[in-house]
Amino acid sequence: MPFTILSTFCFIGGAAFGYFVVFPPAFRFLVGYSNEFLTSMPAVSEYFSLALRLLIAFGVIFEMPVLMVFLAKMGIVNVPFLNRNRKYAILINFIIAAILTPTPDVVNQLMMGVPLMVLYEISVVAVWIFGKKTFADFLEQGEEQDGSELPEKKE
Numbered sequence: 337m338p339f340t341i342l343s344t345f346c347f348i349g350g351a352a353f354g355y356f357v358v359f360p361p362a363f364r365f366l367v368g369y370s371n372e373f374l375t376s377m378p379a380v381s382e383y384f385s386l387a388l389r390l391l392i393a394f395g396v397i398f399e400m401p402v403l404m405v406f407l408a409k410m411g412i413v414n415v416p417f418l419n420r421n422r423k424y425a426i427l428i429n430f431i432i433a434a435i436l437t438p439t440p441d442v443v444n445q446l447m448m449g450v451p452l453m454v455l456y457e458i459s460v461v462a463v464w465i466f467g468k469k470t471f472a473d474f475l476e477q478g479e480e481q482d483g484s485e486l487p488e489k490k491e
Contacts, residue, residue, distance in 0.1 A: 343402045350398025351391040358447045359390050365441050386438055393436040397452055404459035408467025415467075418460045425456050 366386060367376040407413045418425070433449035 339402060339406065343399055346398045346402055347395040350394040350396070353398070353451065354390040354394030355387065358394065358444060359387060361447070362386060362390060362438065362444050365444065389438045393438075393448070394451075397432070397436070397448065398455065400452070400455040401459040401462045405462050405466045408463040409469075413463065413467075415460060415464045418456075418463060422456075426453060429453055429456060 363383070363386065366382075367378060370376040404413060404418070429452035430445070430449045433445045433452060437444045437448050
């Protein structure tokens with residue numbers, strides 16, 4: 337239940353960030369080719385297509401902290417792993433930003449890449465706070481409470 341509520345708020349927050357912060361410059365870029373000989377008249381479908389792609393893209397990328405905590409709970413990532421691979425995460429963040437932004441300008445790519453980097457750092461802190469106890473630990477705790485024996489851990 338907490339994952340569902342938190343991921344809903346993250347998605348709505350990301351969509352709001354995309355609409356209120358990123359959408360105005362992206363739309364200005366889209367209609368920025370107007371001059372005295374050429375008038376830009378985007379169709380409503382193009383406007384909604386741009387808005388919808390930005391809303392979905394930013395909603396999805398703002399799910400990163402929730403995803404990282406979930407992966408930490410599964411035992412796939414931990415704080416040392418995230419700290420050790422930060423340089424690769426920065427590279428991947430900007431590649432994702434270049435792919436997901438609907439306009440080819442650098443400003444909109446930066447407006448997605450920088451929040452991705454901030455969200456990565458928030459993810460590291462969230463994993464440090466919430467990811468200490470994995471799902472396997474919960475299962476072992478449940479088996480201990482049931483009174484059944486736990487298999488010995490081999491290290």
